[in-house]
Amino acid sequence: MLNMNLQFIEEKDSQKTKRAKAAQAKKEAALHDPTWAEVWETGYITKTGKQKPGILQMNLTATDKARLLDVKKAIEAGEIGTGLDSNKTLTKTKALEIYRGLMNQRKTGILREMVEKTPTNYRLIQTVPQLRRLVEDLERETFVALDTETTGLNVYQDEIVGLSLSLPVADYHVYIPVAHKAGKQLDRDLVLEALRPMLTNPDLGKVLHNAKFDIHMLIRHGVRMKGLLHDTRIAMALLNENETSYALKNLATKYGKYFGFQEESHTFDELFGKTRFDDVALDVALVYAAKDTHLTLEFYKWQKEHLQKRDKLLQLHRDIENVLVDVCVDMEQTGLLIDREFAAEYGDELRAEIVAAEAKLKKAFGDINFNSPSQLAKVFYDDLKLPDNNKRSTDVKTLKALQGEHDGIKTLLEYRGLTKLLGTYVDALPEKIQTDGRLHGSFNQVQTVTGRFSSNDPNLQNLPPKARKLVIAPKGMLILGSDFSQIEPRILAHLSGDEHFREPYLLGQDLYSTLASRVFKVPIEECRDGSIYRKKMKIGLLAVMYGTSMFTLSQQLGISIEEAQEFIRDFFTSYPGVHKFILSVHESVKKDEFVETIDGRKRRFSGHREQAKAYDALARKICSITGTAEVPANFWKIKEIPRALKEAYQKVKGPVESVRRQSVNAIIQGTAADVMKKALLQVHAYCKSKGWELFATVHDEALMLVSDQITPAEVREIENCMLSAVDLNVPMKVDTELMKRWGEGIKKSEWFNQAA
Template sequence: MMNAKLRMEGLHEPSISTAPDRIWEAQHRKEMAKREPTWEEVWCNGWTSHTGTVKKAIFQTGLTDLDKERLKTVKAAIDAGEIGVGVESLRKFTKAHALRLWRELQELRKHTILKDMVDKTPTNYRLIQTEQQLAQLVADLQQETIVAFDTETTGLDVYNDVIVGMSLTLPKADYHVYIPVDHKVGKQLERATVLSRLEPFLSSPYIGKVLHNAKYDIHMLLRHGVRMRGLVHDTRVAMALLNENEPSFALKNLATKYGKYFGFHDTSHTFEDLFGKTRFDDVPFDVALVYAAKDTHLTWKLYLWQREHLNRLSKLDGLYRDLENPLIDVCVDMEQAGFLIDRQYAVIYAEELRQEITKLQQSLHDHFGNLNFNSPIQLAKKFYDELQLPEVNGRSTDVKTLKALCDKHPGIEVLLRYRELSKLLSTYVESLPEKMKSDGRIHGSFNQVATVTGRFSSNEPNLQNLPTKARKLIVAPTGKLLVGSDFSQIEPRVLAHISGDHHLQEPYLNGQDLYSTLASRVFKVPIEDCGDGSKYRKMMKVGLLAILYGTSMYTLSEQLGIEVDEAQAFIQDVFRTYPRVHSFIKDTHEFVKENEYVETLYGRKRRFPGHRQKAKVYDRTVDEICRLLGVDELPVDFWQNKAIPRELKNQLRDVKRDVESARRQSVNAIIQGTAADIMKRAMLNLHQYCVKKGWALCGTVHDEALIIVDASISAQEVAELEQCMTSAAQLDVPLKVDTDLMTRWGEGISKKEWFISAA
């Protein structure tokens, strides 16, 4: 009885003894809730909220160099009393708020900045307003061998906006000019007059031109009937080769970051900073002069600085001179050519899609009731709460998740189809005709340096993402054909060349199917069982590229529909069968660890700053874990192994993602980057051939070139087009091109079938 009593009393002791503590904690929380972080804590040191949440200081968060400079400006302005903090409590003073204050500060400072710019206009900045001044400029231009050039316009639409002024830097004469031609107020020369006087200079291939984002200015000159020739340097494109990791390639941002190396130590304000939504033809001449003349002045200085670096990097310099610079004119011509849209087909197809979508909506209502099928919240509630479907990816309703749930409910497949057609209708079939210009074509934009590997990208529209069904809206003009010439297996061929793996080269040299041959060797089954459509060939095609680019065994198991240990065995089998491929990948990982960059066959660099230290920590930690476990490589389930100290796991976790990402990207940069370089070399050949024939290279999608040709094209001419591509590189294995001819994109016929039917 006594023991029971003691036990009962013991149960009450903790609550009695901790009551004061609880009271103190409650009071402490109240005090903490009222506590304001200090100014230094907000900016530099960080602080802890009353809930125990650690708040990072603004300067402790991830910042671009540009944001860091802007935030420093804001802090200094507040410290100086120029502006207030703008919030009632410093607890609400966030990075986003500080950046908003920066924009407000620019508005406050704008008048002062503009006045200061005008007051400090260099004496060699000249405004050209008279015939006499223009005549002197033209005379001075004749003494120059290379100049910087830029246009000022009413907007960014190269097919509808107009030039309102032009600026030039004349290095020998040592002055910089702005020529207004269409401002709303002020004495100025007519645009036609100025262009007619400058046209011989602009179109001369013998006077070099330096521009920043030259493609835009070339388009704008074409808008007014002048074709610029003699482009020797585009500072934007060159910067992407010198540092593909730049957060911004805008001229003013580059000048602000690097200007101290070539004589510009102050902040170079962007157009938006200074003028907001004001059009340049509304800008007064004194401001326009200092802004526009500085553009070419900066471009020239940036060019000289870039030249110093390129002169020391001969391979990269050759890549720029021989490939990227001449490609700018190719991009201009592709964009000018555009794609013809079949508007009537678009109307008919859109109506067909709407009818099918309506039927799918009715079917979805039958399956799931009255829902908004575009609402993830409503779908998640229906799937996971009401229907009790297994939760995947945190109650996600994205496409990947829905595909995983397809066998759990018959309505899921209907929903996937509904989403596919809805996107096809709204994003492509309805919107593409709206992008047409007055000539009935869409004129997209091709960017040769938008990706870190050097592959082309495009927008307005994004041809890379254009579904096959949407491609059918694009047709050949009357009397013309669309030709699509596509490199066959360009990346595996590059891998075969770079790795030097004879087993990988053998199928290409013997005219055999690569994936069937690989599958037969890896799975150890007769090649007859690995033909087109076989499961072995399909697995090999997916698996090879996945392994090449460092896909984990977990992801590979999902892609191939096999268990994780089977995926691991598959990877090991491939590496065992193709040891030189494995060596190439390992050697690349070691090289990037020591040098923090890799490069393509043609010298394009992909840089990984900071990787060396992280990789060394990663390797050291992995070695230590393997030593503890007595194994040669990390087991699949090592995270769950309690024999591994938590400290080691945390150490690995801190760097694992970054290191493995850099390793994947390094191999990808070499293979995909080299393939991209080869494609670009092929495009130069194709462009030259098309100009000679009077045809038009109109686009590129991945490894395919799209060309508008005469409907009477011969088999010999198709062979010559293919030769333009296959001669772009000399590898240890032959390059191969597959060509389709078509009147409507996506409905191609192989060249063999085309010419048989034509006969």
């Protein structure tokens, strides 16, 4: 007993000692001011006992790393101070703030040095004889690089203050100031009129970076540029869709060493900040603007070499992406006609609905701010004791999961939908209408890594159905929408060659009903539209195509993770061709670290090979222990699997499965994107021939303004433009609607029956 008491006392003393040492270590860590090397390179232990990485140990873009190294060197050289009392407050964010201060401090010197080092073949065009000589030299060129300098970025309100051109044959680069506030310069109209033959000549190639902007700016001043040869911004997205920045100066800093530009190229913001370009002195404007086209010219030559080594990518750029720039310009110039009266009336209705919803919410939750996450969290988790499964979150996903716990949650979701509809769309969109009475957004053809179109100001992909009703057709016109039906499943059917998956399309059957009948092994009569089997299959097919995690699929279908895994297994058993195709993609991306669409668009996954090999090896070890063909969904619960093996597998599982999901998605969705782009090119050409306008694309739909006297034959021509964009081994289908107001479409057959 005495020994036991002594042992207890010793253990108690030992615990006290450990606690004392831990407290002392924490105190020392709190007082510790990290060294310069610790802050930047090695990291250090914080007062909480965690290892804080050094600034240069963090995940950094190439641009940020270069800037941070510049800051470190400048501080060490005494060029700039940190302005901090302690090293521990020097973070990556603070270091980048210091970089901006460093650039401001250096700005005058940088600009002076730029002017002093202005290349001898950079020329200002300030007189009529100089302009005349330039025009003569342009006639001997087969292509030129072009750029505009402007008062801002609004292509419908800002103005051109100068143009720069690079002439490869004549071997010089010019800046033509036309609206600077000081300095000798020519009149803008005179310059544009002199350059009009060159700018509108389709046989003289133009090379630009982000050409769409410059084309819009020239249209602003009455000139429609023709003859786009190459857009270095778009080409770069094809050569590397993973770039962190597509700004010309940032790309030049990264790749310039390969085509003769060794020094860092500073961006407009770094050099001029909020200064408008018409306030910039002409000697500075020359070296900045002429360098832009000089860079663009050399960048084009370098990109061209790489594209010519990749035939399919070259063809994709030449035949689809490059010619699509003009289509985007036309869609943006056409814009959306907004019904202001409807917006005002609808806004009043929504405000009344919001007031009614707020009254219900006050009864349910009390008089609080229903837009305040902290106040909502207090009511939900402290007062009402609702289940907290997501760190006191009150986001939409969490609220949807809580709907069954309290009747007021449904009202809160409705309230949020109403306030977003009102504030983001119904009230906001009319405020963005330009002087021509239309809302002009932006269509981005290479913004996404799969090549799908996106849009902004407004984002049409996210525009709620009710907000679409703000958009109307002009007098004498109709909105016609032609939408590819199930384009991605059809592409999967084509690529996989699975005879059972192709069968519904070949026989004109409903895809989801047929799939549900085979996978769930129930009569097809029980899988018709509206059935639970068909609904589950629509969700399940997306999971199959894009590798949705078992956890997410289980939540979507309302089943266990094991049942979700069983669903996928049953699907692949029923459709072995689809399974074989997906496995082949996994193997291909492991071998090559990229995948391609039918038209050669690439999606690259650098570093995947080694992780995938480790993943496969670890999965084989687990399967040998469990005696299963695949790693069980509940592998963490299986005691026979060593913990170290579980942890090693878990470490690579997320990254590898993410790449596998993205690779299959990139092929299917990327091919659909290419098909849609080819369809848009054909629809655009047909609309122009009829005097109509293509004005938008949303997902797999083309939207156009057509005559209200359009005939069934003309609608069929539009559909043929869509359908002839691709030749698959399953038939394609488009659904077409006509309408006066977007969102109130009538199927073409009903429309023409009414007209008759």
